[in-house]
Amino acid sequence: MSKELIRLHDVCMAYDDELVLDNINLYINDSEFLTLLGPSGCGKTTTLRIIGGFTTPSSGDVTFDGERINDVPPHKRQINTVFQKYALFPHLDVFENIAFGLRIAKVGEKEIEERVNEMLEVVSLKGFGKRKVDQLSGGQQQRVAIARALVNRPKVLLLDEPLGALDLRLRKDMQNELKRIQQQMGITFIYVTHDQEEALTMSDTVVVMDKGRIQQIGSPEDIYNEPKNAFVADFIGESNILDGIMHTDFVVEIFNRKFRCLDKGFAPMEPVDVVIRPEDIEIMAPEKGRLQGTVTSVTFKGVHYDTIVDFKGYKWLIQTTDYHEVGSVIGIILNPDDIHIMKKSEYSGMFGDYSSYSAEYDEINDPDFDADEAEEDADDED
Amino acid sequence: MRTKSAAVPYVFWMAVFVVIPLVLIVVYAFTNYDGAFTLENFDNIDVFLQVFGNSVVLALIATAICLLIAYPFSYFLAQEGPVFRKVAMLLIMLPMWMNFLLRTYAWMSILENNGFLNQLLGLFGIGPVHIINTDIAVVLGMVYNFLPFMILPIFSVIDKLDHKYIEAAQDLGANKRETFRRVIFPLSLPGVLSGVTMVFIPSISTFAISKLLGGGMSFLLGDLIEMQFLGSAYNPHLGSAIALMMLVLVLVATLITNRFGGGDEGTVLM
Structure with a gap:
């Protein structure tokens, strides 16, 4: 510039x-x-x-x-x-x-x-x-x-x-x-x-x-x-944010499994936040996937389905164009460039959990967004 | 249809206390003692033309003085803190809680030839000045009594003026003076017009002020009308005719004022 x-x-x-x-x-x-x-x-x-x-x-x-x-x-x-x-x-x-x-x-x-x-x-x-x-x-x-x-x-x-x-x-x-x-x-x-x-x-x-x-x-x-912390990852788009441990450069552990990633420069065994964007996750047959989970809810969004999948009690949002019915078991794989590692911050654990998923998660994009309410909030800043 | 039935008492009220009296005035104005239709009540009106003129001039002067006092006062008051504003408003309203005649009598004793004012001036070796029973005393009485009616609407308009317009003007390069001239004043015009109407109308129709402070010297429309009903020249038909003329005069004046408001009638009386 x-x-x-x-x-x-x-x-x-x-x-x-x-x-x-x-x-x-x-x-x-x-x-x-x-x-x-x-x-x-x-x-x-x-x-x-x-x-x-x-x-x-x-x-x-x-x-x-x-x-x-x-x-x-x-x-x-x-x-x-x-x-x-x-x-x-x-x-x-x-x-x-x-x-x-x-x-x-x-x-x-x-x-x-x-x-x-x-x-x-x-x-x-x-x-x-x-x-x-x-x-x-x-x-x-x-x-x-x-x-x-x-x-x-x-x-x-x-x-x-x-x-x-x-x-x-x-x-x-x-x-x-x-x-x-x-x-x-x-x-x-x-x-x-x-x-x-x-x-x-x-x-x-x-x-x-x-x-x-x-x-x-x-x-x-x-x-x-490359969001810097859980707040940014959650505020910009949708994110699954998980606890992970950085073993060495390029290797992160999630759910007791090691995944390859592209991030480096963390201390050995440093706890980190792991961001996985819902549109990056690839769904496979259960036996072919690195992780297996159960579909708990599906919402049609036009371009894609918002599919909530339960992995060992932790719920992820996956956006996919294929329909997977509720109750079916699926497998996923994660490519190294699908995984983004962030340092722990004050926002860790506050965002990126879809356990309380509702179809209206996207209220910020809501066309009926109440402008008066926004203005009141803006006035509060003054 | 709840809303309709709820309006009934008000419609009834207006019919009894507004429409019927108005009709009575019109009927009286166009009839004589025998109850026959006549225009002769209006034949005599040119005799009183000078009274008409005098009333209009004094009312205009009083209105102008009220405006000159009220606008700057309201403008600066609107910028003060809430406590100051409350106290100031209270002080403005306070005299209105006292009887109107009492206040005017008080002015009589202040302005008298041996009154408070002249005694005070005497201490400085000035005077005595002759004010009582002149037009000056009448205008002073009008300004004193009707000033709050000018301040209240102007203050409320300026006070409610959205600060964003002022910021927008500043943003576009206007300094304080330009902001006032191009934004604040034009936007406060509805309050000014409303205040002008509310001072002008009672000023032009007053009779107590002119009677008490003007003595016999300042004879206004109100006095003229009063004389036809209660005074020596008892003639309710002529009185109604004059009242009707005054109504038309006020109506015309208000319409002209509203025209200046650029059609923003919402805040103007009428």
């Missing part, structure tokens, strides 16, 4: 005695699409507000292009924001909403007209200039909010769960749209979401956060394939 644009150095944020951000260190490159991903209350919105200038960190530095900007007010930053609920001005029409920043900057009338119309085109809202804001659908308001921010040609665009209030179909369209706009304008996007799929689809870099701390920074592939 290109040069560094924003850096957060040892940033902490505390309200009264509650530590909301705990030593955030992060740099953001020019023209990067970076996503802050995490559950409600993880500190992602607070991080975004610090970058936008709406919140001043309790300690630590924020730099922009090498200059410390902790105390620079929002209206003096080359950063614009798309707010969670858009915050379009209800007393102005679409054109005037988008022109707002240009009028403040005292741009000439002719140029305002050109640039606003150009933005209306970019967000596919040509001819909507005279509409009142409350006559627009959620998706259209969303686009106006993006246009209103982008028309100022900021170096950085902050987006706070901008798609949270849209239905699933529209959200998918807008994801592509946003990615396209970002590439077309060539500016930095910092995107906040709790939706892991959204983060993986759009980002160059994903920052996974929980409890005010950064859990992992990496490309979407890194985050998915």
Whole structure:
């Protein structure tokens, strides 16, 4: 990637005695699409507000292009924001909403007209200039909010769960749209979401956060394939997380059996967390498999079946396109690259067990996700 | 149909206390002593045109002064902490718990030629100033009595103004002044219009204030109407005609005010 644009150095944020951000260190490159991903209350919105200038960190530095900007007010930053609920001005029409920043900057009338119309085109809202804001659908308001921010040609665009209030179909369209706009304008996007799929689809870099701390920074592939701890493994996609013991490099023991893996650098006989993605597991006839288990539940998911298999009292989720009926005994094999080893962490044992599996495990991807509830949670962070 | 039956007492109430009196006023306005239809009540109205004009001007001045006091007050109060706000609001409401006439009598004794104000000024060697029984005293009485009606709606609009609009304006480069001019003030207009209506209407129809503080010098619409019903010139038909004219005047004024609100009638009276 290109040069560094924003850096957060040892940033902490505390309200009264509650530590909301705990030593955030992060740099953001020019023209990067970076996503802050995490559950409600993880500190992602607070991080975004610090970058936008709406919140001043309790300690630590924020730099922009090498200059410390902790105390620079929002209206003096080359950063614009798309707010969670858009915050379009209800007393102005679409054109005037988008022109707002240009009028403040005292741009000439002719140029305002050109640039606003150009933005209306970019967000596919040509001819909507005279509409009142409350006559627009959620998706259209969303686009106006993006246009209103982008028309100022900021170096950085902050987006706070901008798609949270849209239905699933529209959200998918807008994801592509946003990615396209970002590439077309060539500016930095910092995107906040709790939706892991959204983060993986759009980002160059994903920052996974929980409890005010950064859990992992990496490309979407890194985050998915090489999660650093049980929290990340569970939050990004589905994971079976098992206790294992690392015998030597490339050899891990699960269920008293040794498996070959691709991981190294652990102490001999170190206890570890083992991640096995449900789609990586290959099902065999029982006698051919390394492990044998009994199917306890099957749920049809469209592309695949979510099959819960009991291995010696421990339940795994396996995603397979073949149907295996409840009660049948199956065998599985694990290839070395299906196994990912993580160091033990505070999250060990909290995730990755499908004993209490229900078909609604995926509530984070739920299209009926309650945006108001999310906002309340976000407000809690403030 | 529960909701319908629940509305019955209210419809009944409105019919008895709003519609019937209004109809009576209209009937009186268009009849004479014999009960026959006539327009002559309106023939005489041009005689009172000066009273109309005087009432409108004084009411407008009082409304403008109330607005000038109430807006900054509400704006800064909305930024204070909850305790300060509660105390301030209590102090604003407190005088309203006392009898309206009593308050106005109090102003009489303050503004009198030998009153409290002149005694105070006398200590500094100023005065005495003649205020009582002038238009100034009447406007002062209106402002004092009706100021809370201006503060309350403006404060509640500013207080409820979603902070996200202010953040959005800042985000788009607006400093404090620009944010106020382009966002806060336009968004608080419904409260302003509501306050203007709530001060203007009682100001234009008051008779107690003009009677007590204006003496005979400041003769307003309210006094004129009162005179037709209780005073020397007993003529309820003419009184109703004047009241009807005033109703039309207020209606027109309110419609004009609402037009400024950009159709946001929800928060405006009417």
